[in-house]
Amino acid sequence: MSTTTDATFAWSDAYVMGFGPMDDTHEEFVACVNAVLQAPDARMLECMQALREHTESHFAAEDAWMTETEFPARECHMNEHAAVLKSVIEVQQLVEQGNTEIARDLARELARWFPGHTDYLDSALSHWMCKQTMGGKPVIIRRDIRSGKIDELLAQS
Numbered sequence: 001m002s003t004t005t006d007a008t009f010a011w012s013d014a015y016v017m018g019f020g021p022m023d024d025t026h027e028e029f030v031a032c033v034n035a036v037l038q039a040p041d042a043r044m045l046e047c048m049q050a051l052r053e054h055t056e057s058h059f060a061a062e063d064a065w066m067t068e069t070e071f072p073a074r075e076c077h078m079n080e081h082a083a084v085l086k087s088v089i090e091v092q093q094l095v096e097q098g099n100t101e102i103a104r105d106l107a108r109e110l111a112r113w114f115p116g117h118t119d120y121l122d123s124a125l126s127h128w129m130c131k132q133t134m135g136g137k138p139v140i141i142r143r144d145i146r147s148g149k150i151d152e153l154l155a156q157s
Contacts, residue, residue: 062125
């Protein structure tokens with residue numbers, strides 16, 4: 001059984017959606033997933049507990065934003081949150097029984113899932129929340145890592 005992995009999941013400004021509370025939470029999510037990827041077996045349960053607590057809080061906040069503001073596409077988004085949280089809870093239970101490698105499998109899958117989730121579901125929610133709270137679209141500034149230039153992208157609604 002492995003004790004760590006070479007895989008990493010790092011925060012990137014490609015994940016910035018333009019709604020500060022969401023971006024902060026997403027950065028914490030990436031850190032929690034990376035901690036599970038990097039955890040030695042002896043710390044895996046602790047890291048899974050932190051991921052579970054973060055995920056519960058993270059998804060509850062986004063679900064509340066969607067419900068309170070009557071976000072039109074909330075059902076699909078909330079269902080995806082529920083499915084991911086269910087997986088996190090099930091894996092945590094398996095880690096409690098001594099299966100630490102399954103936690104790394106979950107973390108790799110979450111690292112694969114997250115970019116698409118943010119690009120499609122969270123970007124729409126971010127736009128909606130910015131309109132609701134600030135009256136306009138989010139402005140997102142991302143670095144073009146390949147050229148070293150900073151590109152300013154105005155998010156579309």
